Amino acid sequence: MESCIIKSPLGFTKIVGDNDGINSVTVLNSEEQETDIIPEVLQDCVYQLNEYFEGSRKNFSLKLNPKGTDFQHNIWRLLQTIPYGKSMSYLELSKKFGDVKAIRAVANANGKNPLWIIIPCHRVIGSDGSLTGYAGGLHRKQWLLNHESPVKQQSLF
Numbered sequence: 001m002e003s004c005i006i007k008s009p010l011g012f013t014k015i016v017g018d019n020d021g022i023n024s025v026t027v028l029n030s031e032e033q034e035t036d037i038i039p040e041v042l043q044d045c046v047y048q049l050n051e052y053f054e055g056s057r058k059n060f061s062l063k064l065n066p067k068g069t070d071f072q073h074n075i076w077r078l079l080q081t082i083p084y085g086k087s088m089s090y091l092e093l094s095k096k097f098g099d100v101k102a103i104r105a106v107a108n109a110n111g112k113n114p115l116w117i118i119i120p121c122h123r124v125i126g127s128d129g130s131l132t133g134y135a136g137g138l139h140r141k142q143w144l145l146n147h148e149s150p151v152k153q154q155s156l157f
Contacts (some may be wrong), residue, residue, distance in 0.1 A: 001023065001104050003144075004035035004038050006035065006050075007079070011028055013027050014032075017065065022063065024115060027136045049117065052117060058148075059084065062138070071109060074097065075106055075110060077138055088123060088124055098137050113135075131145075
């Protein structure tokens with residue numbers, strides 16, 4: 001298993017993976033030393049994340065290999081169908097899964113997503129449009145939603 005740490009606009013990010021795919025992408029809440037030489041198996045992931053943050057990439061095309069249960073994998077696949085610049089409520093996601101009663105389990109699987117940004121769990125919001133729990137912190141979730149918004153906020157001053 002290879003790993004590296006890169007700097008993103010939202011903090012230091014750890015990427016872990018091997019020839020079987022990317023296992024995890026995690027935003028860190030501490031200052032870290034950036035990796036000098038990115039392992040070859042992680043280079044495309046770093047490149048695509050940089051493109052995303054620059055605003056030139058809306059979809060990722062990476063070989064993924066997250067660890068999780070079958071249920072979690074089903075939910076993570078559904079998350080990947082939420083288009084860039086769009087959001088969906090936990091209730092809508094549960095309906096899309098086919099079981100509205102599974103809303104808590106769906107929310108839990110969403111929260112266990114090991115592939116920050118690549119599997120866009122930040123696009124899931126409360127039914128009332130509110131930002132709800134986010135492992136990376138609500139300030140990061142808001143930043144990501146603003147970054148992907150087709151209507152950019154402009155400052156009046």
